[in-house]
Amino acid sequence: MTALLEVRDLDVSYGHGEDTLHAVRGASFSLRRGEIVGVAGESGCGKSTLAFAIARLLRGSGHVEGGEILWSGRDREPIDLATADDESVRRVRWSDISIVMQSAMNAMNPVLSLRSQIGDVIKAHDPAAGRRERGRRVGELLEMVGIPSARGRAFPHELSGGMRQRAMIALALALSPQLVILDEPTTALDVVMQRQVLSELKRLQADLGFAVLFITHDLSLLVEIADRILVMYAGTVVERADALDLYRAPFHPYSRGLLTSFPKVTGVRAELTGIPGTPPDLRGLPDGCPFHPRCASAMDECKRETPALVPRRRPDGEATPDGEATQSRDVACLLYQPTGRAQ
Numbered sequence: 359m360t361a362l363l364e365v366r367d368l369d370v371s372y373g374h375g376e377d378t379l380h381a382v383r384g385a386s387f388s389l390r391r392g393e394i395v396g397v398a399g400e401s402g403c404g405k406s407t408l409a410f411a412i413a414r415l416l417r418g419s420g421h422v423e424g425g426e427i428l429w430s431g432r433d434r435e436p437i438d439l440a441t442a443d444d445e446s447v448r449r450v451r452w453s454d455i456s457i458v459m460q461s462a463m464n465a466m467n468p469v470l471s472l473r474s475q476i477g478d479v480i481k482a483h484d485p486a487a488g489r490r491e492r493g494r495r496v497g498e499l500l501e502m503v504g505i506p507s508a509r510g511r512a513f514p515h516e517l518s519g520g521m522r523q524r525a526m527i528a529l530a531l532a533l534s535p536q537l538v539i540l541d542e543p544t545t546a547l548d549v550v551m552q553r554q555v556l557s558e559l560k561r562l563q564a565d566l567g568f569a570v571l572f573i574t575h576d577l578s579l580l581v582e583i584a585d586r587i588l589v590m591y592a593g594t595v596v597e598r599a600d601a602l603d604l605y606r607a608p609f610h611p612y613s614r615g616l617l618t619s620f621p622k623v624t625g626v627r628a629e630l631t632g633i634p635g636t637p638p639d640l641r642g643l644p645d646g647c648p649f650h651p652r653c654a655s656a657m658d659e660c661k662r663e664t665p666a667l668v669p670r671r672r673p674d675g676e677a678t679p680d681g682e683a684t685q686s687r688d689v690a691c692l693l694y695q696p697t698g699r700a701q
C-alpha cells in the first residue's frame with residue numbers, strides 16, 4: 359500500500375552556528391492510510407518538533423536541515439512538505455493534515471463561541487458554504503465528538519476540560535482531513551476523561567478512516583491506541599515496532615524503561631522502576647550511544663560507537679519474555695548489532 363506520509367532521514371534544528379540545537383536527527387518512518395502511528399519519548403526528545411516539522415509549523419529559529427517529508431494526499435501529486443512553497447502547504451494544512459497541539463484546549467479564542475470558531479475554519483477553506491450550511495456542519499461535528507449541537511453556542515470557559523478537548527478534535531476534523539496529528543492531546547486531563555477522549559478518538563478514527571500521528575510521553579497509552587510505535591531519544595528514533603510487539607517485548611533499554619515508568623491499568627501490580635538520570639542536553643550529546651550514561655546494559659563500546667537504527671529479527675525459536683512468537687522491528691542499540699551481546 360502506498361504510504362500517505364513518508365518521512366525520510368529528517369533533520370530539524372533550532373538556531374545556527376555553534377549554538378545549533380539538533381532537535382531531530384535522521385528520523386525516518388511511514389504512515390499508511392487509516393493507520394495510527396504513535397511517537398513516544400520524554401520531554402525534549404524531539405517528538406513535538408517532528409510533528410511541527412510535518413505540519414510546517416516550526417517556531418522561531420526552527421528549520422528543516424535535511425531529509426524529506428513526502429505527502430501523498432487526495433487527488434494531488436505527492437509533495438515534499440519540507441521544501442514546498444507556502445501556498446502548497448496552506449492547501450494541505452487543515453484540509454489534508456490537521457493538528458491538535460499540546461494544551462490546545464486552552465488556546466481556543468475565549469470571546470468566540472464554539473460554533474463561530476469551527477465555522478470560521480470551514481469558511482476559510484470553503485468560502486461557498488453559507489451561514490446555514492456552516493451551522494449544520496458545525497452541529498454535526500460537535501455531535502460526532504459527543505457534544506450536543508446546542509452547546510455550539512457555548513464559549514470555551516463554559517465547558518469542562520474534556521469537552522474543550524473534544525471541541526478541539528471537532529475543529530481538527532472540520533475539513534475531513536486524511537491525517538490528524540495529536541500532540542499530547544490528553545495530558546491535561548484526568549485519567550477518567552483521558553480514557554473517554556481516547557475511546558471517542560478511536561471510534562471516530564474507525565468510522566472516518568483518517569490516519570493519526572499520536573505523540574505522547576506515555577508509552578503505555580500508545581500501546582492501547584496505536585498500530586505502530588516509534589520511540590525517540592535525544593532526537594533520534596531508537597526503536598520502531600508494531601505496538602503489541604513493543605509492549606510484549608521492548609528491545610531497546612530505553613523503551614523498556616519507558617514502559618516501566620507508568621502504572622498498568624490492568625494486570626499484576628508491579629513496582630515502577632523508571633529510568634535513572636535525565637535526558638541529555640541536545641547541544642552537547644555524549645559520545646557513542648546518547649543513552650549510555652543512563653543505560654543499565656551499557657558496555658564499554660557504547661561510550662565510543664553510535665548505534666544505527668537497523669532491522670533486528672529475533673532468531674527462530676528465541677522466545678520473548680512472555681513466550682510469544684518471534685518478532686521483528688528496527689532498533690538502535692549495540693546489543694542487537696553484530697558485535698552486541700544479544701547475538
Ligand code: SF4
Nearest residue numbers: 647650653660691692
Ligand atoms: Fe544501552 Fe549500549 Fe544499547 Fe545504548 S547501545 S542502549 S548504551 S546497550
